[in-house]
Amino acid sequence: MTRPPLxxxxxxxxxxxxxxxxxxxxxxxxxxxxxxxxxxxxxxxHDLRMPWLGRPxxxxxxxxxxxxxARFREALGHTLIFTVATVTLELVLGCGLALAMNRAFRGRAxxxxxxxxxxxxxxxxxxLLWRFIFEGRSGIANALLSDLHLVRQPPVWFxxxxxxxxxxxLADVWKTTPFVALLLLAGLQNIDASLYEAARIDGASAWRxxxxxxxxxxRPAILVAxxxxxxxxxxxxxxxxxxxxxxxxxxxxxxxxxxxxxLLQNLRFGYGSALSVIVFAVTFALAxxxxxxxxxxxxxxxx
Amino acid sequence: xxxxxxxxxxxxxxxxxxxxxATPDAADQRHQLYVQWLNAGASEPDxxxxxxxxxxxxxxxxxxxxxxxxxxxxxxxxxxxxxxxxWNGRLYAIPWFVDVGMLYWRTDxxxxxxxxxxxxxxxxxxxxxxxxxxxxxxxxxxxxxxLVTVFSEYLGGFGGRILDGTRVTVSAPPAVRALxxxxxxxxxxxxxxPSALTWHEEESRFAFQNGETAFMRNWPxxxxxxxxxxxxxxxxxxxxxxxxxxxGGHPTAALGGAQLAINAxxxxxxxxxxxxxxxxxxxxxxxxARGVGQxxxxxxxxxxxxxxxxLAIPPAQARTIIEHAVPRPVTPVYTQLSxxxxxxxxxxxxxxxxxxxxxxQAAKEMQALLDRVGLGExxxxxxx
Numbered sequence: 001m002t003r004p005p006l007x008x009x010x011x012x013x014x015x016x017x018x019x020x021x022x023x024x025x026x027x028x029x030x031x032x033x034x035x036x037x038x039x040x041x042x043x044x045x046h047d048l049r050m051p052w053l054g055r056p057x058x059x060x061x062x063x064x065x066x067x068x069x070a071r072f073r074e075a076l077g078h079t080l081i082f083t084v085a086t087v088t089l090e091l092v093l094g095c096g097l098a099l100a101m102n103r104a105f106r107g108r109a110x111x112x113x114x115x116x117x118x119x120x121x122x123x124x125x126x127x128l129l130w131r132f133i134f135e136g137r138s139g140i141a142n143a144l145l146s147d148l149h150l151v152r153q154p155p156v157w158f159x160x161x162x163x164x165x166x167x168x169x170l171a172d173v174w175k176t177t178p179f180v181a182l183l184l185l186a187g188l189q190n191i192d193a194s195l196y197e198a199a200r201i202d203g204a205s206a207w208r209x210x211x212x213x214x215x216x217x218x219r220p221a222i223l224v225a226x227x228x229x230x231x232x233x234x235x236x237x238x239x240x241x242x243x244x245x246x247x248x249x250x251x252x253x254x255x256x257x258x259x260x261x262x263l264l265q266n267l268r269f270g271y272g273s274a275l276s277v278i279v280f281a282v283t284f285a286l287a288x289x290x291x292x293x294x295x296x297x298x299x300x301x302x303x
Numbered sequence: 304x305x306x307x308x309x310x311x312x313x314x315x316x317x318x319x320x321x322x323x324x325a326t327p328d329a330a331d332q333r334h335q336l337y338v339q340w341l342n343a344g345a346s347e348p349d350x351x352x353x354x355x356x357x358x359x360x361x362x363x364x365x366x367x368x369x370x371x372x373x374x375x376x377x378x379x380x381x382x383x384x385x386x387x388x389x390w391n392g393r394l395y396a397i398p399w400f401v402d403v404g405m406l407y408w409r410t411d412x413x414x415x416x417x418x419x420x421x422x423x424x425x426x427x428x429x430x431x432x433x434x435x436x437x438x439x440x441x442x443x444x445x446x447x448x449x450l451v452t453v454f455s456e457y458l459g460g461f462g463g464r465i466l467d468g469t470r471v472t473v474s475a476p477p478a479v480r481a482l483x484x485x486x487x488x489x490x491x492x493x494x495x496x497p498s499a500l501t502w503h504e505e506e507s508r509f510a511f512q513n514g515e516t517a518f519m520r521n522w523p524x525x526x527x528x529x530x531x532x533x534x535x536x537x538x539x540x541x542x543x544x545x546x547x548x549x550x551g552g553h554p555t556a557a558l559g560g561a562q563l564a565i566n567a568x569x570x571x572x573x574x575x576x577x578x579x580x581x582x583x584x585x586x587x588x589x590x591x592a593r594g595v596g597q598x599x600x601x602x603x604x605x606x607x608x609x610x611x612x613x614l615a616i617p618p619a620q621a622r623t624i625i626e627h628a629v630p631r632p633v634t635p636v637y638t639q640l641s642x643x644x645x646x647x648x649x650x651x652x653x654x655x656x657x658x659x660x661x662x663x664q665a666a667k668e669m670q671a672l673l674d675r676v677g678l679g680e681x682x683x684x685x686x687x
Contacts, residue, residue: 047676048338048342049338049360049364049635049636049638049639050363050364050635050636051342051365052363052364052365053676053677071646135498135501136498136501156497156498156500156501158500158501159497159498159500159501159653160653161653161655245445245446245447247445247446247501247649247653248446248500248649248650248653248655249446249646249647249649249650249653249655249656250646250650251650251655261642264335265331265335265638265642266638266639266642267335267338
């Protein structure tokens, strides 16, 4: 029995696979393997501090515990609040900033560079900075509030459940708006100037130009910014870790901090892994959702 | 300091070579590193410096050697430091130096320290009214281990405890009174500033050192740091005492400090013991007291005038406080229990919950944890 000779197309496909193999293997190794490992851990009881309990298979018990875990549900809620608040603010402010930077004016290059400074500062440093601003009697924020006679008794920001969010969200908005602005600026520069010219000739107001020309054409850039920022905000960790440590109580504890505490402080590998898998599933679903609902234009082939 | 002591040991015992390994200063990180090493069955390091609350955890996990085989002279140490290092009746670590929570008070504002919480409130109020101090009392109120140590001192002062054998007793009436007192000191009596709920040791020391408060709860380290009149407004005007207690309670000092233990997988347990035995001798402890102000764990040393010259704090005062030291719950899951307690204490102190429901919920979760790992009512399980 002789094998029929492979067609040229077949041979090429096979060569293609061989050429792609290293890349595929790398992806499997660095992305899929840790993920599967985490899933495997999450169906076991694995408590590093209690080796006498062994490491038995316990099915979905860790997941059931997570569902019944009030602190986990609250952390999920906090993460959502943080994500919605920061992403909305950053998008609105970033859009304004991008529109401003898109105008031709003297010193534009300097402004563009200056805008990036907050983004360039390491998060831990900016978190400390913002903590000092809002801390105690000596903080700038409270000095400002009392000098302007806005409050009679300056608040202690970090001991009130609602107020503690203010510095955290402000710090994130301050740091990340420039990043969003730059992404949107890139999008703005791709828009053909002749479209605005045409709109002006048709007598469209500035608002209508923005609404019917800028926004639709900016959609791909907005989508990219949204995905990046949402996923980033969902994983917020260092900022909260430094500023509030999740307090007061656990009222600013995001999901990443809770998972970190479970995994690395309490060394509950099994349960912590289950939490990580849930977080992964949520972020993955979010990303898919964005692409589906907003990204129709992004995945279509352009004529 | 340690290097010098080890160099002397090398002359005494040329057959033993000790290599020092640096570990993170932060307790949490050091703990994490130890757990990773020990869990992997590493045979090094042979000797571990443990925080006082880790011993039962490491002992129950089978990670450190039972030291009774070396017949240590346990009765020459403060009893509380020995209790804290026992698990299931066996000794697993030797107390190296001891740390205790204490009440710093201003000798220029009052003649003697308060002995009850009621007196403390009155003294603080008077000092504040007469001398215009912004605060009366400061302590460590951030959500971290320090808060549990402060609470445990109030709790002891009201006659309560966190754990009674296998039962969590942190929701009992004395605990509710202790936590209510802490909260009232902030909001009702306004003696403790609300910002203290974000403070660790150093922030409270700054407040005391700047003369802003009549009292401070802190550890011994602050004593020597505040003695310099160039940086401290209270230099020469403070002393220490045991935290106060109400009738029915006992003045209580949270017990901290370091212990030395031997890795269960160590290839040289006898040499490791020789090193520990050497480092915990009175001469070495005296040198530590002189060099870094750490309290010896041997009560007999407190009668020695040499210690009085070595320590900034008068040894008689220190000794009285150490004799009131109470270990935090001696259980392998202490850190997890403390984690739960920290959250509910902080929620109550930041007025998200009232003290009674906060402690009830904390007790419920803590008991559930004990039951889940087999350390609850079902009886103590034996270690490996």
